[in-house]
Amino acid sequence: MAQQFPEQQDIAQYDLAQILFEQQFKRSPELICHAPGRVNLLGDHTDYNDGFVLPAAINYGTTIAASAREDKLVKVYAHDCDQQTNEFNLNDISFDQQMMWSNYVKGTLQALMTTYPEIKGADFVVTGNVPQGAGLSSSASFEIAILKAFSQLYQLDLDGIKAALLGQQAENNFVGCNCGIMDQLISAMGQKNHAMLLDCKDLSFEDAPIPDDLVLFIVNSNVKRGLVDSEYNLRREQCEKVAEHFGVSALRDVTLEQLISAKEQLEPLLFKRAHHVITENSRAITTLKALKSNDMATISVAMKESHASLRDDFEVSTKEMDGLVAIIDNVLGADGGVRMTGGGFGGCVVALVPTAMVEQVKDAVNSRYEEEFSLKPRFYLCTATQGAFR
């Protein structure tokens, strides 16, 4: 059986995928593969503006056990989507209104077939531990795991960048979310113990080590995310309008000085949206440099400003996420950083926490969050892991 070398913590998922495959298909899988979810340390809503992001792949992900078929059928068992099964023919792919998760499989394989029309079908089972709808990219890790499985089953010359673009294509053209490239790219190309500064304009990237004594501390606000796709697509349109005003293809090519001098000509709301994106790009670069020199005071300020900008200028935070950030910031001060992470409208906050302060942060959240917001927080203590194609 061809197999990646799993991280220690993924072994249980590999075993589970193997057992589930044997139960479903009455034989052993040809391969098992895995793609991680991600957390973004800085640079939100910048990727679709050709800007900079600073994500890390995390030790929560999606695992697939698969075998090739001789025909064009795809049979999938999704353990964590109510143990549902879906079956379709690669020559006849259509959107499924009922089984939404199956559209990630269909969209991804349709995108893959634009480059590799000759692929045949597969039997596979999927299981994962990225919380769904929490802003940690369960769907991107699903897409990248599917692409990894098919690239191994059919020996396709797919690399991480190509795979990321295909995953994004599935979201944009099939699922209906106009997302950027960040989530798929870091799931494919993350580097163990590193965050990645990705330039979304030309997809060049630089890895930055995460200091040994820091934990990627993620807290799920457990706010049910609403209107995510429509609000997300609206933010993107607003950014595009400002780029159009300046006659450039993306906000990446507008400087803060240019924006400020055009303030009177822009609708106030559009000004705020663009102000977030342009300042967020500089914060991502500043944070990369600060990570490299282990300058926590600078990281702390950049994360604080990023949260305020996402809250006030881009308006994608919630009162619960603001509350979590305030509770954690109060403990960490300049010794760590905290902000909301991902698309927003609910989901998670991310903190960079010195190992010695982890218990203090947990205690503070446990004693205040539920009392203030009547919601139970959930903690994920993460390390940065390797992407599926790295």
Ligand code: GLA
């Ligand atoms: C979602 C999208 C990404 C990115 C983030 C916000 O996760 O999938 O492309 O835009 O939101 O930074």
